[in-house]
Amino acid sequence: MVLSAIILTPLAALFLTLLIPARNDKAIKAVSALAGAVTVALAAYVWFKFDPYSTARYQLVERVEWVPTFGISYYLGVDGIGVLMTMLNAIVFLTGALSMWRLELRVKEYFAFMLTLVIGVFGVFVSLDLFFFFFFYEVAVLPMYPLIAVWGSTRKEYAAMKLTLYLMAGSALLFPALLSIYYKSGLNTFDMVALSGHKFSEAYQIFVYPFIYIGFGVLAGMFPVHGWSPTGHVAAPTAVSMLHAGVLMKLGAFGILRVAMPLLPAGAAYWNGPFAALATCNIVYGALVALKQDDFKFVIGFSSVSHMGIVLLGINMLTIDGMGGAVFQMFAHGVMTALFFSAVGFIYDQAHTRDIHEFGGLSKHVPIASAFFIIAGLCGMGVPGFASFWAELLVFIAAVKTMPLFGVLAVVGLIISALFMLRVLKHAFFGPANPKWQGLRDVTAWDALPRAILIAVLILFGFIPRLALALIASSVRALAGGI
Amino acid sequence: MSSGTLALLCTHAPLVGCFGALVVLRRAPRAAAALNILAMLASLGAALAIFAGSNHQPPTIISLWLSSEGVPISFGFLLDGTNQLMGIIVALIALCIQVYSLGYMKGDPGYARYFGLHGLFAWAMLSFVYSANLLQAFVFWELVGLASFLLIGFWFEKPSAAAAAKKAFVMTRIGDVGMFIGLILLLSSTSTLDIAQLMQASTLASIPDARLTLIALLLFCGVVGKSAQFPLHTWLPDAMEGPTPVSALLHSATMVAAGVFLYARFHPLFVAAEGVSNIVLVIAIITAILAATIAMVQRDMKRVLAYSSISQLAFMLLGLGAGSLYAGVFHLTTHAFFKALLFLCAGAYIHQIGSNDMVTMGRQGAAKLRLVSAGLVIGAAALAGLPPLAGFFSKESILAALHGAHANAFVYGAYLASFLTAYYTFRMVFLVLRPSDKSVLPAEEHEPHPHGDVTGSMKLPIAILTVGAAAAGFAGDFIAKLIGAKALHPTYGEMAPAIGIALAGVIVAFFEFGRKDAAQQGFITRVGALDTLFERKYYLDEIYDKVAGGLVSLIASVSAVVERGVLDGTGDLAGNLTIATGDATARMQSGRLQLYIGSAVLLIVVFCYFVGGY
């Protein structure tokens, strides 16, 4: 029942939020933060309850038949990947709610939409029924439009529209492909476990796999259909950026791991070369474009493109190392980007500009706020001691072993990512202190709380990567073994 | 305590100091400094205790880190002689420099942060030194780079410091990428990253020759980056932007030494890899001469020392490349002492006089600082390789190794480099200590800004290191025994030319700079072109900036244009087309009700006509 509880907690918070009068904004924020804390606790419970050494691939299963005619059932369950992603979403949800503590504009509506988003994301991570998977997927995607168009900044309508169009285009590829799988199997069920047991003909798998991969890939920021993501990141308000880059993009990669690969293993084996090439483009190209951006958030946006490239590269290696690294990178990148946007949001809320050239010597004025960004930046450069290092390490090990050319190119991408990250640090945080920002307020203990949580998570997994790797090992082994 | 616990204490005590200084004691800088010094003392004590324990232990595994395709990669400590020696040196030098910093950094607003970063650095370096496997070594190798990035950029408000920090990180990162790929290849070739296991002859023999050479070259990339060898050396002189004790730390026993140490650690691999040692020797000799020539014309004392570091690191690689582990490690040890000493002396002058310029120092009466000046002279003599100081013995053993392996161009190159070393070192000494009235050198543009007197806490480390620099040369046999390599005892025949060359360098320097009314003009100024070439550091910075920087910038610009124009453009075009279609069809919505009805009826009629079959 705990998985249902994880979905129901934000749902209950959503109802509560709708019931609270709009003027009572502190209460609304408190409800969301509380719901975040409860989901973190529940996710932790799932984490400990999940037995990575058990033979059962999906655990904590709940199943209720819903529409037997079409074979739709309310079917929840998690493997190690799902556990990790659920934890990620819970953490980002909690810290995102805390980061928006200073929001004043239409608080009630904002949190209502945000909770809807969170419900959808949780739903995707724990669904084992294809129908519910897609349902929650759309629930997660749709609130992005109002969240960006209303509370955003910098060409927000454009960004919101672009994002919606791209994601809808992805869904448009996805939906017919998923339905075709449903019909083609002839099993009359949306049960993904049952469907993955069915052996589709190789030709069919090869035909339909790219639809699903690209459909999910749009959300994962896959090159060359990543255009929505930096623009969306830039326009979105802090917590939405956090959820967006931190969790939502992971839905795409998660979809590939949960739907595309188990259901169509032959398709995955056939297409992994071209998609690995595209993922390498992601890494190198994303970093190169980031090198030329002047807006903080654009830099982070393109670095996300680059980092999601590592995830996609790892997935396409189809080895235990590669996929394990990819899953870990999903987690690490989620936490890291959340920290990034949280740190930038804090500075932007006061300075109302994100042009790195307008800043200078921020470390002097707001040392702690800067430290948060610098730590995130170091994490983004793949410095050891933070979770992302291990993830990238595993992916690179797999890539250099399996596809040396892409592997080496991706590793060289590390130099570029160091370059653009250091460029931001140099221009904005180091250098002569710009007296214009004398009056900037540094973080209070309360502001620091969400950021400190994220840093703690990054460092914890940075030194004890086994915490996560042991969790996902069996699931990844099962995945890689199926291909 | 077991040796594993001791190693854990030794490596992680500074981390406690770092955490304390950066997070808990931000507002109590003195307490932060005290905490860090205590932590370093604990580290040194633990390092000595490990040394006092038994030698050549098997690696102590603390915990499993991760497993890659079934290959377990653990976090643990390898406590053999080489590591023990290096650990003690690192802890000792770091402690000396921290004590020195108490006085040097007094009054700096980032006092607590400074000591915290010091702790971070010491933690990373010690953990690197004691690493049981290559991946762990790589992790802490990167962390050493990170800590040095933060320390070089310590005065981040100076644009030059921020730029230097960035440059250091990126240049070393370039080397690290090579090393990283090498690491992965090694892992996939041998299915282990355990250093002790990797260095066994049977493991090495199992790797195909071509692959082994490739791996060795890739690992060497990391060494080139970290130890600032040509062509990745340009970051190191810029790294002088950090506080002087930081330079001392970076250039003596940590950071740059990490590269050479890695080479020493993997010496069997490099020896086994065919053809690599020649490449190493070529790069080392180029670096040694290149850096020494640049050092000849610098006026900034720290820069002279920086180039001398590059040059001396190249000497160590010469020894190692020639196949003598002993020579390299021996020079690494002695260099740690005298280079730290020289930097601390330079720091003392800078602190007292307020300028990095050697001419200004001389004119402002640097010689009055007796203890510091004594340290400077002894350190310089050690660097120049004058007997019986530390540098003499280690340099002789390197030359001996070269003689043994390659009695050819490399030896003459090394002779040239050691002549230049003696020359620029004593040029520095004379400029600082014997200002000449007839000097043609113009005064510095800026007025010096003295920071304060040299305190006792600064003098003590100088004194200790002076003793070390004078005496470390006699530890050769001991070191050989510790690291399990054969000591090299050069013959008098081999020694004589080296001594003669070093003396020649000193004498030339004396005539040009040290005489009572010397013009203080080096012989190189007579060849204007060379002078400018050395002065401008062979234009390498400019070339890198223009070529590599320009190339990356160009590609990035192209990518940005592609992103904006092609990818975004396509997306926008699709969107705009949709909107345009909408606009066009919206124009049909004229608001004329009757037009709608009329066309609807007409359509129905037409439909009926065709479908109804009338």
Place this chain on the structure above:
Amino acid sequence: MDAVHPSAWAFVVVALGGALLSVSLRNILHAIFGLALALFGIAGLFLYLGSPFVAAMEVLIYVGGISVAMVFAVMLAYSLGKKEGGSTRRFLAVVPVGGFFGVVGYALLRASFAVTSKTGSWDLKLVGRKLLLDYNVVFEALSVVLLLAIVGAIIIARRDEKTGDDKTADEKAASKGNDAASAEERAS
């Protein structure tokens, strides 16, 4: 096949004539009278078709109710100076109307219906029973519709009066202008 008595043609003439008038007369008031005339004719046709009750209802509701309501509406909301549609509009309208007439008329002429022989008797009792039993739901629904229509009509028609400020900007400007004009008059 028992045809209706030929005297029905007279009502046909009245109905079509009235309709023609209502369509062609420029004055909208006249057009309404033309409509009333046409409705009378149609009511007569209903008589011939065997439904005096329906004919009576037609006269009562249409002629007596709707047409009169239209007249009132015209009195309340007649905009002077508005020309009726020009020749272009008429010409354009001929196309769909003619097409419609042609297609349906052609279809009518070609169709054949199974005409049964029966007298055009009517039974009001039967109608009443059917209305309240078989078509009960429709009847109820219609009542509700009528109620809603009445309420809705009142609300729509009253909305502007109730909120006096709800005048459009033009109106306000116009009334202001009037005020200014009257003020000037007084001054002079």
Place this chain on the structure above:
Amino acid sequence: MTLSHFLLVALALFALGLYSVLTRRHLIGLLIGVELMLNAASINFLAFDRFVVKDPATGQIIVLFIIGLAAAEAAIALSIILSAYRAHRSADVDDLDELKN
């Protein structure tokens, strides 16, 4: 007069009503056209009732419904016309083009 004649008369009435709807600029003119079309339909129902269907009541009932609905429709339409006239100072169908483009 037979069924066809009635149907043709109804068709003519309907066409006239349609013509009115298409050409009139005055809103009440449109309403007049609609009423004509409704009546044309009524004639059809009764004609079929009279000539074809055995049950004499159904057609009448349907026509009664039509009349009722027409009454409702006229009431609403007239009130809309009045309110539109108040808002626009005009009952011209061409002026009511807020939904344009």
